[in-house]
């Protein structure tokens with residue numbers, strides 16, 4: 673009984689994920705689903721990306737949080753259109769919620785739409801939102817054991833940003849272990865070491881972003 677209800681929820685999600693995929697394909701909009709623990713640096717990474725890429729890419733952001741619209745405000749302050757979804761307790765965004773806000777940020781006019789998912793490394797990875805690619809952010813203060821503890825999330829990543837490298841002199845973090853553990857579950861993942869705070873390493877991420885955008889418009 674429980675299993676069939678789960679299947680129903682997932683298939684409704686899949687129905688909307690397909691609608692979103694069709695929307696993004698029709699309007700040639702690159703959609704990226706950004707997943708991390710709370711505080712890993714999703715909003716900071718997006719705000720810096722918006723500021724640094726403002727002359728190159730038109731960006732819109734869908735923000736997911738259990739409560740508050742503070743992240744949407746930060747994104748607007750960085751210069752992009754943003755809409756906040758309050759999930760009111762749910763630990764992930766659904767494709768239907770994303771579908772419901774596409775018009776409000778004029779998603780059809782954007783080069784890239786980022787979806788900042790609710791912060792955790794478990795539930796968001798089970799829900800397809802119709803995105804092209806998944807970005808997982810792991811920050812140094814979280815510890816180097818996260819890829820082995822949450823293999824499903826890292827297995828589903830197209831790109832992993834190892835963020836807060838400006839703190840690596842102060843916090844013990846075995847980067848080689850992290851690279852090996854991600855590679856074990858996902859040998860194809862692109863991994864970039866960045867600091868969204870200082871901007872270090874961000875150019876490689878921007879190159880990846882522009883390449884992805886180019887691929888969907890060809």
Ligand SMILES: Nc1nc2c(ncn2[C@@H]2O[C@H](COP(=O)(O)OP(=O)(O)O)[C@@H](O)[C@H]2O)c(=O)[nH]1
Nearest residue numbers: 710711712713714715716717835836867868869
């Ligand atoms: N030192 C350092 N702090 C960062 C970096 N990126 C984000 N932060 C800080 O980490 C905290 C959480 O960042 P936020 O972007 O809100 O994380 P989110 O919950 O994943 O959206 C904030 O205090 C940021 O200023 C970074 O690269 N280096």
Ligand SMILES: [Mg+2]
Nearest residue numbers: 714715743788
């Ligand atoms: Mg955030």
